[in-house]
Amino acid sequence: MSVPKVSVVVPAYNCGRHMDKLVSSLRRQSLPADEFEAVFVDDGSTDGTGARLDALATAHPNFRVLHIPNSGWPSRPRNVGVEHARGEYVFFADDDDWFGDEALERLYACAKANDADVVIGKMTGHGRAVPRELFRKNRFQATLANAPLIDSLTCHKLFRRSFLNEHELRFSEGPLLRLEDHRMVVRAYLLSRRTSVLSDYTCYHHRKRADAGNVTARPLDPAEYFAALREALDVVDAHVEPGPLRDRLHRRWLRNEMISRLRGQRLLDAPQDWAGQVVEEVRQVIRDRFAPGVAAGLPPLQRVVAHLAEHGRVADLRRLARWESGIDVTATVERQEMTGGTLTVDIAAHLQSEGRPVALSPDGDRELLVLPVDGVDPALRDLTATPGPSRVDVVARRRQTNEEIFLPVTLSSERVPDPTEPGGRVYVVHRATATIDTAALNSGRTQGTWFLKARVTSSGWTADARLPLFLHFSADGADPVVRAKDAFWSRVRGAVVRRVGRDGVPARLARSLGR
Incomplete structure (x- = not known):
């Protein structure tokens, strides 16, 4: 029997219908079914998950199922899965997440082209935070010193199986189960001969279940x-x-x-x-x-x-x-222009709290962040000692999949007197000009509706504001329809989300507000 290129190891526990997207995405993979396997490890499910997995394995020769007594945590099922995996590489997936259609093919090709022990594919979050800066660009020789690898410590990655075995890289099964993926992944980074980051294709969709039903949500x-x-x-x-x-x-x-x-x-x-x-x-x-x-x-x-x-x-x-808790971004589109297939957008954005700009106070040759607490050394609030520049990014986000693309921008900023505060206080307005080659957006995989967002990173915050502008592509490669969304309803939606919390917005109301 030939060795599969990839083994996808999936711990499964009482997942029921929540694994439908994962199963469907595995069946849609562009990597031929005889070149990868899915190893599901049923961790003593009691809801019929085990029988359902057995039926899937009967119908799909590249699906295998292992049944173990309940361990109460994903570590044991993952370790069992690795021991039974036959693939050259192993990818650890969760039962309620899913893959992009070309993910396994692209991840494996990246691993082989770069002789990588570890490949990190671009992730998109659905109710979960995922790394952003790491995926600004492809990084085929990434290290902890030259790339923000440390931002990505979940195990949803491709690992050379012989590398895992050589260094006995496994997940903790002892009393300290929390952060078991952190301990395994950071050790893998430190031991890896080469780690690559594949950022030009969204490989993995990481979801937070609405019912918080997965075991690690306790x-x-x-x-x-x-x-x-x-x-x-x-x-x-x-x-x-x-x-x-x-x-x-x-x-x-x-x-x-x-x-x-x-x-x-x-x-x-x-x-x-x-x-x-x-x-x-x-x-x-x-x-x-x-x-x-x-x-x-x-x-x-x-x-x-x-x-x-x-x-x-x-x-x-x-x-x-x-x-x-009242911090958000206010952003405006100052100009938009479509020339041929290129859209140019000028924006201005700044941070505010409860409608007032986040202020800076002059202190000699320093600027201090103004905060509502006393007895704090001014040196801690000093922006001149801040590592890395403040900036605004313009991000395109596909509504149908939550995929995000950083757009090319030119940046500037200016200090503006704060009219709400005396004493020479100022706030920072960030400006960006984004240039969008609509034919090249997401390497031409454009079908759907893309919203534009301003993402301000400054002083310790990263916050987004949706711009009243979106592009609709009827098909990949089609010319977009560019429309301005009603700014009034954008403000209403933002006010509702800020008041009740994003996860507290009823689904029907959220849809009516364009969530």
Whole structure:
């Protein structure tokens, strides 16, 4: 029997109809069915999932099913799947996600062309956050030093099977189950001879189930979670010497797993006693594990949150969160022009909170971010010490699939006096000119409706505003119809989402507002 090019390993537990999209996407793969296999590992399902998988395996020779006693976590099924996989490469998928139609063919071709141990295919989120900066461009010789690989720590990637076996790369099955993919993936990055990033095709659609039915959606225990986080830091420390690279890698966990839980609506929605436990865990990790350069490399808002957490200032964290929960982007289209097949769009955008610009205050030759908390060292709010420039991106997002494309832009910014505040305060208006070759958009795979968004990254925020402009392509390669959406209804939709929360918008209302 020939060796498959790819084995797709899928842990399955009581997934029912939620695996329909995955199964359909596997059946649509451009890679011939006799060149890949899908290995489903039924983790003791009790809802008939096991029998359904058996029926699929009977109907499709490249589908296989393994049944194991319930383990309660995806680690064991994934490990069992690897042990039984026959493919040259292994891709770990979840039972409620799905693939782009050409994903396996393109991922395998990228792996072979670059002799890669690991290939990361572009992801799109459906109710889930996925990396953005990592997928700005293809990166065929990516490392933790030259690319933001650390932003992508889920296991939904292509791995050379012999590489997994050589280094005994498996998922934790012990008492610390949380962040098991972080520990496995970061170790893989550190050991990989070559890692490639395929960004010009959306390979994987990562979904958050509306019923929160997958096993990893259960509430986390702060002590357990942060013990697991410390183990992820241990992996980095075992391979990377103290210094700027280690600080940058540690910063990923400080930013994404710690600070993000203590900001905005996420903190306000958390039970106060639970939030207090998280603050205490974060305080201990910052003090015990992080060098000064870790927090120092954050933008101003995040530096302040880290400082407040380190000093246990829970009340101030909640005060800041109430203000931050009102942050959004206001953006306007100042000009649009279609010449031949090229659309040029000029936009202006800035951050605001509750209708007022996010202000900066002059302080000698510095500009300080104005925040509603006292007793914070001005150096923490200093924008002149911020790593990386503030910017605005123009992003095209396909309504039917949620795929996103960064558009080519030229950028500028200006300081504008804040009319709502005295004392010389200013705010930053970001400007961008986006040029869209409509025939080349998404490599010509354009069918559907594409909305344009302004994405502002500044001072510790990244926030989007949908522009009142969209392109409709009746087919791939067709000339687009360019239309301006009614700005009034865009504002109504934004106000509703801000008031009740994106996930609190009833489906019917969301559809009526063009969600």
